[in-house]
Amino acid sequence: xxxxxxVLNAGSSSIKFSLFDAGSEALPLLLRGQIEGLYTTPRFxxxxxxxxxxxxxxxxxxxxxxxxxxVTYLVDFLQSxxxxxxxxxxxxxxxxxxxxxxxxxxxxxxxxxxxxxxxSLAPLHQPHNLKPIDVVAKLRPxxxxxxxxxxxxxxxxxxxxQAFALPRSITELGVxxxxxxxxxxxxxxSMLPQFDSMAASGRTIVAHLGNGSSMCALVNGCxxxxxxxxxxxxxxxxxxxxxxxxxxxxxxxxxxxxxDARAIETLIYKQSGLLGVSGISSDMRTLLASEEVSARxxxxxxxxxxxxxxxxLVAAAKGIDALVFTAGIGENAPAIRERVCRDAAWLGVVxxxxxxxxxxxxxxxxxxxxxxxxxxxxxELMVARHTWEVCCGRATMxxxxxxxxxxxx
Ligand code: ADP
Numbered sequence: 001x002x003x004x005x006x007v008l009n010a011g012s013s014s015i016k017f018s019l020f021d022a023g024s025e026a027l028p029l030l031l032r033g034q035i036e037g038l039y040t041t042p043r044f045x046x047x048x049x050x051x052x053x054x055x056x057x058x059x060x061x062x063x064x065x066x067x068x069x070x071v072t073y074l075v076d077f078l079q080s081x082x083x084x085x086x087x088x089x090x091x092x093x094x095x096x097x098x099x100x101x102x103x104x105x106x107x108x109x110x111x112x113x114x115x116x117x118x119x120s121l122a123p124l125h126q127p128h129n130l131k132p133i134d135v136v137a138k139l140r141p142x143x144x145x146x147x148x149x150x151x152x153x154x155x156x157x158x159x160x161x162q163a164f165a166l167p168r169s170i171t172e173l174g175v176x177x178x179x180x181x182x183x184x185x186x187x188x189x190s191m192l193p194q195f196d197s198m199a200a201s202g203r204t205i206v207a208h209l210g211n212g213s214s215m216c217a218l219v220n221g222c223x224x225x226x227x228x229x230x231x232x233x234x235x236x237x238x239x240x241x242x243x244x245x246x247x248x249x250x251x252x253x254x255x256x257x258x259x260d261a262r263a264i265e266t267l268i269y270k271q272s273g274l275l276g277v278s279g280i281s282s283d284m285r286t287l288l289a290s291e292e293v294s295a296r297x298x299x300x301x302x303x304x305x306x307x308x309x310x311x312x313l314v315a316a317a318k319g320i321d322a323l324v325f326t327a328g329i330g331e332n333a334p335a336i337r338e339r340v341c342r343d344a345a346w347l348g349v350v351x352x353x354x355x356x357x358x359x360x361x362x363x364x365x366x367x368x369x370x371x372x373x374x375x376x377x378x379x380e381l382m383v384a385r386h387t388w389e390v391c392c393g394r395a396t397m398x399x400x401x402x403x404x405x406x407x408x409x
Contacts, residue, residue, distance in 0.1 A: 004030060004085045005391075006078065007383045008071070009093040010132045012124065013038050015070050018380040019078065020388075022088055027384045030085075035070040044073065055081070067128065071135040089144045090136050091387030093183060093379060095125040095232070097149030098174065104152065104386035107133055107145040115147065121174060122231065124269070146387040150232075153182030154216075154223045161225045161316060177234075179226035181208045181216070187382040188324055188375055189221040195361065196371055199322030205313045207306060208377065209336065210327030211239040211282065215306070217313040225316035227309050233268050236305050239282035242272035243305060274298045284329045284336065303336060307343040320347055320370050325363075326377040337363065341372055 003022040008015060015038070019031040031054065033046030042065040044057040055077075059065060065073070078087060092107075096118045105111055112133060119126045133145055154162075162177045164170075185206055192200035204218045213236040216226040227235025227244075237243040245268070253259045259267070275282035278298035280290060287295040314320045323344065325337050334356045341351040341364070348369030356363040364372035 001084055001086045003088040004078075004082065005089050005091060005384050005387050006074075006087055007091045007093070007380045007387070008132050009380065009383075010067060010128050012128050013040070015067065015074070015132065016380075017074060018384070019082070019085075020381070020384040022384075022388055025388075027381060027388060029381070030082075032380075035065070035074065038065050038067060038070055042070070044070075044077075046077075067131040068135050071132045072139060075136065075139055087140075087143065089146060089387050089391045091146045091148055091383040092129060092133055093150070093383055094129040094147045095150045095180065096122040096178070097147070097151045097155075098178075099155070099176075101147070101149050102152055102155040104146050104148040104383075104390050106390050107137075107147050111147065112137075121178070124265075125232075144391050146383075146390045148183060148383045148386045150180045150182045151178040153186045154179030154226055156222050157224055157226070164230070175230060177226075177229035179214075179216070179223065180228045180232045181212070181214045181226075182223070183379040183382040184208050184326065184377040185216045185218065185223060185226075187378050188326055189218055190382075191375055192218075192221065192322075192324075195373060195375070196322055199324070199371060199373070202321035203314075203317040203319045204322040204324060205310055205317065205320055206324045206326060207310075207330055207340070208327045209236075209306075209325065209329035209333075212241070213238045213243075213302075213327070213329070215309050215313055217317040219317050225313055227313070236309060237277070237302055238273045240270050240273045240275045242268040242276070274302060277301055284333055288333065288335055299336070303339040303343065306340050310340070310344055310347070314347060322371045322373060323349060324373045324375050326375055331374055331376050332359065334359065337372075337374070344370070 005020045005022045007018045007020065014034055014036040016034045018029060020027040021030055029049040031046055031048060035042060035044045037043055041061050042059040042063055046054045048054055094115065098118045098121065100114065115130055136143060136145055164176060166175060188206050192204065201220050205215060206218060207215045212232060214226060214228045215236065217224050233241045234244050250264060253264055273282065274287060278287055278295045280292060280295050281287060287299050329336055337356055338351060341349045349372055350365045350368035351372065352363055352365045359374060362371065362373055
């Protein structure tokens with residue numbers, strides 16, 4: 001009977017899952033799917049590794065499956081459809097590990113209670129990430145569960161990269177830069193040695209450009225700075241998130257428009273970014289295909305902000321050897337990569353337009369001082385690797401940043 005690892009990535013209205021073969025260290029993918037519309041019109045779909053549909057199910061309207069019903073259904077489905085497989089562990093993507101969780105952790109009651117206390121730092125995500133842990137613990141109390149954090153990879157950043165210039169009493173409450181998308185950056189860092197030894201051991205800026213967008217500076221495969229800070233609304237403009245704002249804007253919205261915290265939250269998380277600026281869509285494909293002036297401006301602002309953050313991250317890393325694009329836009333939008341690379345010509349990036357158009361792995365010309373790459377990310381595989389390592393008693397995550405001259409407190 002083959003051992004398998006289940007990876008869960010739970011959001012507010014959907015749970016994505018992947019099943020990996022734990023019999024080999026490469027952890028081949030077996031199944032991938034999701035249950036969406038948890039509180040509206042639930043729908044389950046699962047495909048095999050080649051993308052062939054295996055099963056679908058619709059619950060119809062007015063059925064509130066919720067996280068509990070969805071995880072229960074999923075565990076039952078795996079039990080009945082994978083009789084020749086034995087589920088040996090579940091890995092969870094958890095957005096926040098705070099300051100304490102610097103690496104993935106085997107879940108127990110103390111860990112769960114510590115993670116629940118971090119809810120105030122990520123109220124929109126943390127409760128949804130934790131709910132499936134609770135459900136699985138009740139269904140299968142002896143099944144090992146591993147929590148893998150979006151923040152952990154950044155914990156080795158120099159202190160100055162993690163601090164706001166606020167009074168110490170506020171910092172001690174946990175108001176500091178955490179950084180997110182860590183599982184994606186860690187996966188990219190793990191792949192670099194295969195493609196580019198200079199990028200792996202040197203200074204690489206990774207642009208994770210998806211619905212949620214951020215960038216991270218790696219030195220020797222470790223995070224030294226990132227664009228997302230206290231929350232995942234910081235940094236670049238995104239599909240519907242504003243990215244960084246002058247804090248004075250928030251005060252203005254409160255004083256002049258009489259907006260309260262919830263109204264501002266909706267504005268900066270759901271109504272801003274590409275959607276807010278264009279007034280058309282949060283989807284980059286729609287904007288790139290549009291002739292509307294506002295759609296072009298949204299794309300202009302997006303790429304301009306990437307260029308600004310790139311300069312800042314290069315300063316934090318004290319140079320750049322490689323630039324990596326990943327996630328939905330980074331992997332699939334040659335037009336955006338072309339603009340970013342053109343704006344980065346001053347750093348020594350020379351794009352190969354043919355390779356870029358073909359979404360090839362290396363998209364810079366051989367003579368380019370800075371190599372540019374397109375590397376598909378795989379956060380689920382990163383969670384599966386961690387789960388496998390933790391359950392086999394080996395944790396290998398690199399979180400200790402190398403010395404950067406002048407970057408200590
Ligand atoms: P998430 O943060 O939700 O995981 P993804 O990484 O899936 O997001 O990225 C979604 C984004 O990728 C959307 O803006 C979508 O328009 C964009 N995208 C996907 N394919 C393409 C494409 N071929 N050209 C341009 N943008 C694309």
